[in-house]
Amino acid sequence: MYQVNENYLKLPGSYLFSTIGKKVAAYSAEHPEKTIIRLGIGDVTQPLAPAIIEAMHKAVDEMGHAETFHGYAPDLGYEFLRNAIAKNDYQDRGADIQPDEIFVSDGAKCDSGNIQEIFSLDNKIAVCDPVYPVYVDTNVMAGRTGTYDPKTERWSDVIYMPCTADNGFAPELPKETPDLIYLCFPNNPTGSTITKDQLQVWVDYANKVGAVIIYDAAYEAYISEENVPHTIYECEGAKTCAIELKSFSKNAGFTGVRLGYTVIPKELKCGDVSLHALWARRHGTKYNGAPYIVQRAGEAVYSEAGKAQLKEQVGYYMNNAKTILTGLKDAGYTVSGGVNAPYIWLKTPDKMNSWEFFDYLLENAGVVGTPGSGFGPSGEGYFRLTAFGSYENTVKALERIKAL
Amino acid sequence: MYQVNENYLKLPGSYLFSTIGKKVAAYSAEHPEKTIIRLGIGDVTQPLAPAIIEAMHKAVDEMGHAETFHGYAPDLGYEFLRNAIAKNDYQDRGADIQPDEIFVSDGAKCDSGNIQEIFSLDNKIAVCDPVYPVYVDTNVMAGRTGTYDPKTERWSDVIYMPCTADNGFAPELPKETPDLIYLCFPNNPTGSTITKDQLQVWVDYANKVGAVIIYDAAYEAYISEENVPHTIYECEGAKTCAIELKSFSKNAGFTGVRLGYTVIPKELKCGDVSLHALWARRHGTKYNGAPYIVQRAGEAVYSEAGKAQLKEQVGYYMNNAKTILTGLKDAGYTVSGGVNAPYIWLKTPDKMNSWEFFDYLLENAGVVGTPGSGFGPSGEGYFRLTAFGSYENTVKALERIKAL
Structure with a gap:
């Protein structure tokens, strides 16, 4: 009788972003009226550049x-x-x-x-x-x-x-x-x-x-x-x-x-x-x-054309990063990243743990981020937002977060 | 000090089709005047269908x-x-x-x-x-x-x-x-x-x-x-x-x-x-x-369009298979396959082993096939030709083989 690779059975839970995807899909199905802004998974939103x-x-x-x-x-x-x-x-x-x-x-x-x-x-x-x-x-x-x-x-x-x-x-x-x-x-x-x-x-x-x-x-x-x-x-x-x-x-x-x-x-x-x-x-x-x-x-x-167009595209996302960074600081969050990277790393407020803050943000602001603890134990108490959304959505997400 | 996966070191030789590719490239470099017909690796030659x-x-x-x-x-x-x-x-x-x-x-x-x-x-x-x-x-x-x-x-x-x-x-x-x-x-x-x-x-x-x-x-x-x-x-x-x-x-x-x-x-x-x-x-x-x-x-x-176009494409290759099958039989080879598959499997003549026949065919007919022994010990004494060439090249290859 064949046996499976038992190492697979040791993995706790499913792949992080699969879990988030399922959680968001379930919430969406329950609340079809809510518009959700996804700043969780590091997926891009801008179309491919014309040269490409x-x-x-x-x-x-x-x-x-x-x-x-x-x-x-x-x-x-x-x-x-x-x-x-x-x-x-x-x-x-x-x-x-x-x-x-x-x-x-x-x-x-x-x-x-x-x-x-x-x-x-x-x-x-x-x-x-x-x-x-x-x-x-x-x-x-x-x-x-x-x-x-x-x-x-x-x-x-x-x-x-x-x-x-x-x-x-x-x-x-x-x-x-x-x-x-x-x-x-x-x-x-x-x-x-x-x-x-x-x-x-x-x-x-x-x-x-x-x-x-x-x-x-x-x-x-x-x-x-x-x-x-x-x-x-x-x-x-x-x-x-x-x-x-x-x-x-x-x-x-x-x-x-x-x-x-x-x-x-x-x-x-x-x-x-x-x-x-x-x-x-x-x-x-x-x-x-x-x-x-x-x-x-x-x-x-x-x-040459590709380089110029992509410089602009990266600039677009980095402007989002700046928007998130500034917005979160204004709202009193402790934040880092976002200067040499499209990710903003924030300390969860009010001693919430990472998944509590995930639920809090999804339910109260309709914003999806990634719980820091999903990246390892020292990520607990942190949360990741990405700059890969559209500018309009990024601004809207920050308005919602500030209004909390 | 890190160690490598020692299982890799147990592999005898390189991947079959990499070896063939290198052999053919070396022969080509030495004999730039020869036109080589490749019926070795199972790579296709017809363009993608219009629907695709x-x-x-x-x-x-x-x-x-x-x-x-x-x-x-x-x-x-x-x-x-x-x-x-x-x-x-x-x-x-x-x-x-x-x-x-x-x-x-x-x-x-x-x-x-x-x-x-x-x-x-x-x-x-x-x-x-x-x-x-x-x-x-x-x-x-x-x-x-x-x-x-x-x-x-x-x-x-x-x-x-x-x-x-x-x-x-x-x-x-x-x-x-x-x-x-x-x-x-x-x-x-x-x-x-x-x-x-x-x-x-x-x-x-x-x-x-x-x-x-x-x-x-x-x-x-x-x-x-x-x-x-x-x-x-x-x-x-x-x-x-x-x-x-x-x-x-x-x-x-x-x-x-x-x-x-x-x-x-x-x-x-x-x-x-x-x-x-x-x-x-x-x-x-x-x-x-x-x-x-x-x-x-x-x-x-x-x-619907894709299906019709691909039926024709598969038919094109199967016509090549028939050409190879018939041509090899006419030339006195013992052959099988080629009826439900794009591969023709032939017994090497004159007690040549598979790699000997590979060299013989490359040097004397400018045709590349795949040595049967590359697929395992029971493939020794056999040789694979594919139907994935163009019709013109397939006909030409068979003419060359018949002329040997």
């Missing part, structure tokens, strides 16, 4: 003619896209990353969930707390996290690095030595970030203790301040200790288009074993590439 | 306007697509599959590689031999296959079910009881298939011994004979023992578009644990859906 639409139409036409039809994509992704990424996201910033160190994928969620597969099950992970739930959940599914204690809401074999107001939402080097370190800056969910000097400390630490940093730079496009690194490869020595994950979801509105990439430098080795070769093997065996049309859309992100 | 192109243009336009923009897709896929699949691929054939038992994905390769994750590492798999390499390789990566014996080219913990001329390329029930049984009909690589009565024997067996059948029906559209099942759910009792994988790559030419789906009936349970719930959890945690544009393209496959 144009590129996609062109690619669709190509697929309609035998001479220009495209079947299976190359294992690592099309060169035209990998060249554009290497040049724009790395070489132009002084980071020496080559096109053949880039693996194009259908998004950073898949990559951040799958990357753990190339590592031993005995490896110990370290995560910020609070953190994007995918990092921990996928390690739970693989059987790398030990047992769950519902009281502390912690896994026995995970190293938690609290990020709270006390340390400015920046993790400190862990006391216990980890094998894999997940870092995400600008951070989801707190919206905070760290300087290049601070990131250099992590790179030096990883090289010293023999750890790999899995660096999620999905929100890089929102960086507005100087001295905040746009890629971990700006740091000395990162190529021997870091994997970087990037997404097109937030800088180009691709949440429904699906495109991302992972960088694994060829210097990154465990003894003689190249992590690049392992990931290439996974890509070749378990994946068949992002659609040609989508890879052409990705290329358009780096065109 | 039209649907994609429309969806691209929708993505360009805020009112019709689509962000993250629902976890299981859009209802419009799941409804069309349930009706056309199942209910119209008398198989009672509901839309919420269908999980839309970016292709059957990913699904067939990832599905093993929801099962225990102690489970034993059974595979046909020869077989699509992804089934075994992904179980190797997970650590489910024991040790590899380079002499026999077999893994110690895999049950091999030989499919050779002796048994008409139809596997017999294994002597040792498996937990997971991978079946693919119409078969890749042999192009053979089994009747509904024969498949019923497998369903009854799986229910009796407590095994799950992972049924890969990627080539279903090529079935031309009666009494060959189009889905495993035509068989009594399949809903308590079978998962079905489907692809849009071969019936609609989506190898570069990326769309597939997996069916997990809600009745399929291991004790109290629903496999549907486990797969839903994986989908929610590690995946973010197929692109909206691609799901609309999938919907168009089921439109």
Whole structure:
């Protein structure tokens, strides 16, 4: 008789955003008269930029003619896209990353969930707390996290690095030595970030203790301040200790288009074993590439027109962030984030816990956010709002919150 | 110090089609004057049907306007697509599959590689031999296959079910009881298939011994004979023992578009644990859906115009299959397949082994095929040609082969 993967049964509750979706759907069904404003899940609302639409139409036409039809994509992704990424996201910033160190994928969620597969099950992970739930959940599914204690809401074999107001939402080097370190800056969910000097400390630490940093730079496009690194490869020595994950979801509105990439430098080795070769093997065996049309859309992100249009789009969302940040401050909330990131992180008022505040806000203001505790125990008492709504809805949501 | 997943290091050689790609590229570079005809990898060559192109243009336009923009897709896929699949691929054939038992994905390769994750590492798999390499390789990566014996080219913990001329390329029930049984009909690589009565024997067996059948029906559209099942759910009792994988790559030419789906009936349970719930959890945690544009393209496959156009496209490839089958027979080859499948399976002549014949055909006829031994030890001495080339190239390839 077959058996299931028992690690799945250890997961407490369902995936955070599935839970929120169900809760909101149930509330909507009960209160069809209420208009709900969704500032919960980090989904974008602005349409794709004209340069991208144009590129996609062109690619669709190509697929309609035998001479220009495209079947299976190359294992690592099309060169035209990998060249554009290497040049724009790395070489132009002084980071020496080559096109053949880039693996194009259908998004950073898949990559951040799958990357753990190339590592031993005995490896110990370290995560910020609070953190994007995918990092921990996928390690739970693989059987790398030990047992769950519902009281502390912690896994026995995970190293938690609290990020709270006390340390400015920046993790400190862990006391216990980890094998894999997940870092995400600008951070989801707190919206905070760290300087290049601070990131250099992590790179030096990883090289010293023999750890790999899995660096999620999905929100890089929102960086507005100087001295905040746009890629971990700006740091000395990162190529021997870091994997970087990037997404097109937030800088180009691709949440429904699906495109991302992972960088694994060829210097990154465990003894003689190249992590690049392992990931290439996974890509070749378990994946068949992002659609040609989508890879052409990705290329358009780096065109002159695309860059200008997306700068405007990011500016639009950052104006929302400012609106939320200012509005919440005016209403007396303690807030952070929202300057180098599209997320605003607020302290729940009146000692409400995160889910209590979720219900309170949904029922009294018709506004959906994300409970901080959904991202980890140190997120308890916090709440995340996103800047990805429309400007009109963002203004309306803040008016409702202020009126509470 | 971190460690890698040592199971990856056990894999002998690289992924089959990556190896072929590199070999052909090297030969091409050395002989730029030769025109090579590729009948190796199962990639299609005909352009997308007009109904699909039209649907994609429309969806691209929708993505360009805020009112019709689509962000993250629902976890299981859009209802419009799941409804069309349930009706056309199942209910119209008398198989009672509901839309919420269908999980839309970016292709059957990913699904067939990832599905093993929801099962225990102690489970034993059974595979046909020869077989699509992804089934075994992904179980190797997970650590489910024991040790590899380079002499026999077999893994110690895999049950091999030989499919050779002796048994008409139809596997017999294994002597040792498996937990997971991978079946693919119409078969890749042999192009053979089994009747509904024969498949019923497998369903009854799986229910009796407590095994799950992972049924890969990627080539279903090529079935031309009666009494060959189009889905495993035509068989009594399949809903308590079978998962079905489907692809849009071969019936609609989506190898570069990326769309597939997996069916997990809600009745399929291991004790109290629903496999549907486990797969839903994986989908929610590690995946973010197929692109909206691609799901609309999938919907168009089921439109009246789409159906008519794709029937013609499949007919085009099956005419190629007939051309290959007849041509090879005329040239004195022993061949099978090609009637209910786009693959022709031939016995290599003059006691050449599979890779010898690969080199022979590439060097002397400029034709690329796939060595049977790449699909498993019982594929040694066989060779696969695909019907997915253009008609002109297929005719030319056969002329070259006949002239040898």
